[in-house]
Amino acid sequence: MKIATWNVNSVRKRTGNLVAWLQRAKPDVVVLQELKAQQEQFPKAEIEAAGYQAEIVGQKGFNGVALLSLHPVEITARALPDAVVDEPARYIEGRISTPRGPLTVGGLYLPNGNPIGTEKFAYKLAWMERLTQRARALLASEEMFVLGGDYNVCPTELDIYDPKAFAGDALCQPESRAALRKLLNLGLTDAVRALHLDDARYTYWDYQAGAWPKDHGLRIDHLLLSPQAADRLAAVGIDKAERGKAEPSDHVPVWCELDVAD
DNA sequence: ATGGTGGCGGTGCCA
Numbered sequence: 001m002k003i004a005t006w007n008v009n010s011v012r013k014r015t016g017n018l019v020a021w022l023q024r025a026k027p028d029v030v031v032l033q034e035l036k037a038q039q040e041q042f043p044k045a046e047i048e049a050a051g052y053q054a055e056i057v058g059q060k061g062f063n064g065v066a067l068l069s070l071h072p073v074e075i076t077a078r079a080l081p082d083a084v085v086d087e088p089a090r091y092i093e094g095r096i097s098t099p100r101g102p103l104t105v106g107g108l109y110l111p112n113g114n115p116i117g118t119e120k121f122a123y124k125l126a127w128m129e130r131l132t133q134r135a136r137a138l139l140a141s142e143e144m145f146v147l148g149g150d151y152n153v154c155p156t157e158l159d160i161y162d163p164k165a166f167a168g169d170a171l172c173q174p175e176s177r178a179a180l181r182k183l184l185n186l187g188l189t190d191a192v193r194a195l196h197l198d199d200a201r202y203t204y205w206d207y208q209a210g211a212w213p214k215d216h217g218l219r220i221d222h223l224l225l226s227p228q229a230a231d232r233l234a235a236v237g238i239d240k241a242e243r244g245k246a247e248p249s250d251h252v253p254v255w256c257e258l259d260v261a262d
Numbered sequence: 263a264t265g266g267t268g269g270c271g272g273t274g275c276c277a
């Protein structure tokens with residue numbers, strides 16, 4: 001069972017790259033972020049033609065998340081608990097069956113939080129606390145789950161090309177990192193970290209200042225696994241080549257494989 | 263080096 005996350009930075013701009021990647025990578029489940037599209041603007045026909053059921057939480061112009069699956073999926077949430085009216089489209093969650101029992105996949109687009117010292121940063125931290133509460137509830141089931149997405153948190157100084165370059169950025173603040181550790185310390189496993197990928201450290205390279213050719217990247221897209229899922233972790237990958245394609249997203253797909261054979 | 267790039271929507275905001 002291959003599960004992936006990808007911040008596509010506009011699903012309409014990235015439809016061609018997305019479909020080509022789906023056909024090549026053949027993930028079973030994918031969560032997408034930054035659709036920047038309303039539900040009716042989502043390229044549903046193209047995605048379904050590639051064999052995927054598409055569940056969408058859209059929003060005009062900003063945010064937007066989706067869950068694509070080769071297998072029948074039951075959507076279990078379209079927002080985090082305690083969502084307010086007109087909540088930004090940042091969370092989707094679904095449940096699929098495997099020979100080893102149900103697997104829940106959550107897709108999230110965590111608030112960026114810049115600039116620090118503003119209500120945006122407070123909102124980021126509050127959103128992380130809500131996500132942590134959701135993880136607590138999912139953990140109580142003692143089932144397999146994967147929370148994938150653009151976390152907009154660079155976990156450690158090993159996950160950025162130059163710690164000094166982002167010292168004042170919300171992605172690297174001690175408070176952001178502490179909130180991510182609090183989530184991990186519930187008992188979740190960072191899939192990429194667990195298997196020590198060292199040939200592809202980053203998942204995001206800014207469009208500006210030649211970040212990609214200089215490999216000035218950050219690791220901010222993560223797959224966090226419940227203990228029951230982590231026990232079945234077989235492989236991880238970062239599809240770095242997507243960043244070098246024509247009209248790329250600034251993020252690349254991150255994936256893991258769970259051995260769910262009976 | 264205080265710029266630079268990209269997407270949305272049609273101007274500045276967001277990342």
